[in-house]
Amino acid sequence: MRDxxxxxxxxxTLAAPRxxxxxxxxxxxxxxxxxxxxxxxxxxxxxPASADPRTSAETAVDQVDQVEQVQDTLxxxxxxxxxxxxxxxxxxxLIVALLLFVLGLGLAIQVRSTSDxxxxxxxxxxxxxxxxxxxxxxxxxxxxxxxxxxxxxTELETSSDQAEEARKQTQEKERQLGIxxxxxxxxxxxxxxxxxxxxxxxxxxxxxxxxxxxxxxxAEAIQINGVRVVADTYLSGDAGDIEVDGKGISAPYGxxxxxKSQDLETALNIPGGVVQTLExxxxxxxxxxxxxxVVDALRPAQRPDYARSSSQ
Numbered sequence: 001m002r003d004x005x006x007x008x009x010x011x012x013t014l015a016a017p018r019x020x021x022x023x024x025x026x027x028x029x030x031x032x033x034x035x036x037x038x039x040x041x042x043x044x045x046x047x048p049a050s051a052d053p054r055t056s057a058e059t060a061v062d063q064v065d066q067v068e069q070v071q072d073t074l075x076x077x078x079x080x081x082x083x084x085x086x087x088x089x090x091x092x093x094l095i096v097a098l099l100l101f102v103l104g105l106g107l108a109i110q111v112r113s114t115s116d117x118x119x120x121x122x123x124x125x126x127x128x129x130x131x132x133x134x135x136x137x138x139x140x141x142x143x144x145x146x147x148x149x150x151x152x153x154t155e156l157e158t159s160s161d162q163a164e165e166a167r168k169q170t171q172e173k174e175r176q177l178g179i180x181x182x183x184x185x186x187x188x189x190x191x192x193x194x195x196x197x198x199x200x201x202x203x204x205x206x207x208x209x210x211x212x213x214x215x216x217x218x219a220e221a222i223q224i225n226g227v228r229v230v231a232d233t234y235l236s237g238d239a240g241d242i243e244v245d246g247k248g249i250s251a252p253y254g255x256x257x258x259x260k261s262q263d264l265e266t267a268l269n270i271p272g273g274v275v276q277t278l279e280x281x282x283x284x285x286x287x288x289x290x291x292x293x294v295v296d297a298l299r300p301a302q303r304p305d306y307a308r309s310s311s312q
Contacts, residue, residue: 130266134217137263141218179221182228182299186221190293191264193255194286197239200251201281204235204242207253210274214257217267221258221295225249228297261289 152169178184193210195202211229214222222229227244237243240250257264265287268274275285 124271127271131270134263134266137260138218141260180230181301182221182230182297183301185294185296185298186258187292187294188220188258189261189291190219190256190258190289191261192288192290192293193257193268194288195251195253195255195278196284196286197251197253197281198284199282200240202242202251202253202278202283203239204237206274206277206281207242208235209277210255210268213267213274214255214259214264217259217263219257219259219264221256223256223295223297225254226297228295228299230299256293256295258293258295265289 155165156169175184179186195207195210207224211222211224211233224244227233227247227249229244233245235242235244237248242249242253268285268287275287278285
């Protein structure tokens with residue numbers, strides 16, 4: 001066959017439309033309007049995805065390695081903070097914590113109550129009897145004072161010369177107030193308290209404790225080394241350099257106290273009281289009863305700057 005001779009082209013003819021249900025030949029495209037036959041495999045236009053070469057086990061190992069690298073970069077404090085915060089508290093843990101708190105509070109109250117009463121728990125029977133006697137004496141003094149005031153009121157109401165009776169009671173009240181204020185001398189039964197301080201360990205607060213105990217036991221007049229003790233008396237200074245109302249005093253410290261001697265002595269000798277406290281500091285306290293104690297140290301009467309009697 002010659003080169004110039006060409007093979008006649010076979011004319012292409014359009015495929016005739018197929019009837020519904022007629023099978024399609026291999027490679028023949030489906031028209032858009034043609035529905036897919038049941039059971040016919042769906043042709044996918046996308047190419048199949050390539051399989052991941054790493055398996056799931058390898059991926060998990062990589063994640064664990066990343067977590068360990070992050071943990072290695074954290075400090076100890078950061079690890080502790082991450083473990084404790086945010087807190088993971090359950091309801092049971094909250095109930096247990098509340099019960100422990102209530103139990104601890106009860107134990108603290110019990111220990112405090114026991115420590116407060118330890119001095120009395122360890123006291124001897126005779127010491128407890130003396131304390132009870134002192135309380136009874138204080139109650140009796142208050143009742144006597146109440147009865148005395150009621151008698152004064154009755155006398156004022158029934159006296160024929162009320163003005164004269166009022167004047168007498170006023171003078172008596174003035175003498176009593178003068179004793180309390182330290183402007184007049186006083187005498188009566190009481191005790192003397194002598195404190196020897198060879199070691200120089202007695203502080204001003206120890207002497208103040210002695211004054212408070214004596215006042216609580218019913219002391220009506222107190223004098224320390226020639227200085228009158230009144231309502232506004234103060235003590236200052238250290239051991240060996242103590243001052244009472246700005247006046248220096250030195251050992252031995254001598255107290256003159258007017259009052260019921262039995263009550264005053266009992267108040268100083270109670271367990272854990274003034275005498276035992278001084279003995280712990282290597283000091284010696286001697287209490288002596290007397291039927292006549294003279295308190296003659298005086299304080300000048302001071303007129304108040306602002307306060308005036310409401311009866312004027």
